[in-house]
Amino acid sequence: MTWDAPSANRPRSRPRNRNRLFLAVLALAAGCLLRGPAPKPADNSYCYVCHINYKGEKLTRSHELAGIGCEKCHGESDRHSADEDGLTPPEVMYPKARIAPACMACHPGSRLANEKAHTPMLAEAAGSAACTECHGKHRLAVRTRRWDKATGKLLAAEGVRMMQENSPAGSAR
Numbered sequence: 001m002t003w004d005a006p007s008a009n010r011p012r013s014r015p016r017n018r019n020r021l022f023l024a025v026l027a028l029a030a031g032c033l034l035r036g037p038a039p040k041p042a043d044n045s046y047c048y049v050c051h052i053n054y055k056g057e058k059l060t061r062s063h064e065l066a067g068i069g070c071e072k073c074h075g076e077s078d079r080h081s082a083d084e085d086g087l088t089p090p091e092v093m094y095p096k097a098r099i100a101p102a103c104m105a106c107h108p109g110s111r112l113a114n115e116k117a118h119t120p121m122l123a124e125a126a127g128s129a130a131c132t133e134c135h136g137k138h139r140l141a142v143r144t145r146r147w148d149k150a151t152g153k154l155l156a157a158e159g160v161r162m163m164q165e166n167s168p169a170g171s172a173r
């Protein structure tokens with residue numbers, strides 16, 4: 001028997017109950033689409049073992065709270081994390097031209113247009129202005145490793161350095 005087949009012993013109130021259930025499910029689904037379920041904060045502790053200086057950094061923090069951890073933007077990077085000599089690059093790095101497109105995959109230009117500060121950027125070609133010029137202090141002031149951010153090739157390795165909680169972050173590249 002299908003749900004719609006007439007049946008002598010089905011109570012008459014049944015269709016109304018089904019409608020109510022349908023409406024409740026619809027409202028729940030609509031709520032999820034509009035707000036999304038509250039995200040669980042991302043767990044970045046694996047990366048903080050070495051990158052403790054990113055704890056509390058603004059770009060990291062706002063995304064961490066929204067459930068978007070380092071891994072979402074830089075890949076799982078297990079080999080990088082396990083390499084105590086620090087010669088293996090993380091899986092995803094960002095040459096300047098790739099920054100805006102990566103951010104705009106989640107923050108489309110149509111939404112960014114509400115913010116006046118974005119007008120000059122949106123008038124230019126995507127990628128010509130890096131979002132991270134204005135958002136966060138996400139760059140390292142001191143580098144001991146240089147990889148080609150597009151190919152991952154190791155360009156320079158100068159000694160070893162422990163990154164401290166107060167290691168400077170946030171100067172120009």
Ligand code: HEC
Pocket residue numbers: 062063066068072073099102103104105106107131132135
């Ligand atoms: C995987 C999706 C995703 C990516 C990629 C992403 N964001 Fe976000 N971003 C979010 C979510 C989700 C939030 C939480 C608030 C919201 O919904 O806007 C957020 C919040 C923000 C906020 C607002 C913080 C606040 O408290 O008001 C800024 C600014 C921001 N992101 C900038 C960036 C920049 C710059 C990049 C690129 C480096 C980027 N985002 C990449 C999803 C993303």
Ligand code: HEC
Pocket residue numbers: 100101103104107111112114115117118121129130131132133134135
């Ligand atoms: C010239 C500086 C500048 C650049 C470049 C810039 N922003 Fe912003 N952005 C701001 C300012 C100022 C605000 C408003 C204050 C705030 O929320 O930080 C803002 C707000 C935001 C917000 C939160 C408010 C909203 O409209 O939802 C997001 C998300 C955001 N920017 C993402 C981006 C992304 C993605 C890029 C790169 C494609 C970018 N911004 C480039 C200055 C900039």
Ligand code: HEC
Pocket residue numbers: 044047048051054055059060063064068069070071072073074094096099102130132133138139140141173
């Ligand atoms: C929303 C995406 C996003 C998240 C989350 C994120 N990053 Fe990044 N990260 C970027 C982008 C984009 C750049 C390139 C920034 C630039 O060159 O201006 C970058 C650059 C870096 C750099 C290189 C900075 C430099 O000076 O060249 C390091 C180190 C880094 N991230 C570590 C981390 C760690 C550790 C976490 C988590 C604790 C994290 N990132 C979380 C997007 C992200």
Ligand code: HEC
Pocket residue numbers: 046047048049050051070071074075076077078080081082083084086090092093094140142143144145146147149161
């Ligand atoms: C064993 C220590 C260690 C762990 C764990 C670690 N990193 Fe790193 N990471 C480094 C070192 C060392 C550098 C080079 C820093 C410098 O130049 O001084 C680096 C650099 C980076 C960069 C900069 C790449 C660029 O653009 O030049 C990113 C991004 C990054 N790490 C992401 C991550 C992420 C994501 C995790 C967690 C999944 C992580 N790291 C875990 C040691 C570590």
